[in-house]
Amino acid sequence: MCFQIRHLATLSKYAGIGFIAGAVNHGMFSEQRSVITAALGVIFFLIGAYLENRSTGGETVSWGDVLGFGILSSIGLGFFTGGLQHFPDTPQRSVWVVPFGFFLSLVSLYFGNSSPRASARGVILYALGGGALLVAACVAAVGFFSASAPHGDRHEDGGAHHHVLDEDAGARTVVIEMDDSLRFVPAHWEATEGEALRLVVINSGKVRHELVIGQENELTEHAKRMREGSQDHHHNDSAVSVEPGQAAVLGWTFTTPGIWGMACFEPGHFEAGMVGHITVASKHSH
Ligand SMILES: [Cu+2]
Known part of the structure; x- marks a missing residue:
């Protein structure tokens, strides 16, 4: 025995x-x-x-x-x-x-x-x-x-020059890169209230990532709901999900000034720190 x-x-x-x-x-x-x-x-x-x-x-x-x-x-x-x-x-x-x-x-x-x-x-x-x-x-x-994370041609330019003007659409283009180190690059950027933005969201990782924009308390709420097993993985116009090696474009305008958040809600990513923030200046301050 x-x-x-x-x-x-x-x-x-x-x-x-x-x-x-x-x-x-x-x-x-x-x-x-x-x-x-x-x-x-x-x-x-x-x-x-x-x-x-x-x-x-x-x-x-x-x-x-x-x-x-x-x-x-x-x-x-x-x-x-x-x-x-x-x-x-x-x-x-x-x-x-x-x-x-x-x-x-x-x-x-x-x-x-x-x-x-x-x-x-x-x-x-x-x-x-x-x-x-x-x-x-x-x-x-x-x-x-x-x-060695799979993002072949990342250009390290301090994140300050990711902004390119897109004259056709009259919107400012912001390139946001996501990869499997569970970070957004740039993790912090700035915008102005009411400004038309064209977000080019690139996934250079090997797993799916998403970019969800919201007020920071909204994002925390969302993360909490998902932890509680909610299937409400709402993909509305403030979110874009990008497959590995793909890119997506999201048109976006911040309606109120303040600190906004970015997050990825693929399981575990938010908790591992896949978040960022955007400082949105009031248009009256210009
Ligand atoms: Cu992610």
Whole structure:
């Protein structure tokens, strides 16, 4: 029986870690579903840890260890593996998720381990040295994935010269680029109340992105509704969805001055920081 139980225990523990990793990747707990997935992951992990302790027999492990440090350890491993898995898609998030998972799993193993305790000095050296290496590797990976993100001919001109006058339409053209680093370029730009704008929205990433313009509180509301599972993914005249490698044009005029927001509501993008803002000056101030 021992072997069979050990196998079940292994399956259960890894399934648990997989669930937590999945929840980290898919929206980073921004949706109810991913929170449930993560909770299930913790439960699976605990069942696995319990079975494992039983099958190894002999040494008794206290429930406190299984519960307290099992939870910590499953979350740590889930963050670590989930962060690694989606590094190319969301480097800005993985850069902290991966080291966080490393430290969490380390702490849980150190304090939860029933076997003779390792020397504190050795563990601290390992944590600092290993942690520093890991953080350095993550930062390097962010640089790599941001630089190699698929946007062939981005021109870095500080974002100030993206504005080109379109004489035919009498509208000012603003080019806004979106890519898989989940940023708008430029992320901040300026306009004037009542000014006719022609927004050229380019998706140079490999996944779909969208540009939704609205007052900042409207955008936050929209994000909240989507987290609550609303299907009301309204695509009206203030939004444009662009497939990878495509571009779209949106005619737009700001009717009131102030700070307006831009956002992408593809799952997880808003939460990962795919937002920007537009400062709209009052036309009377000119
Ligand atoms: Cu997006």
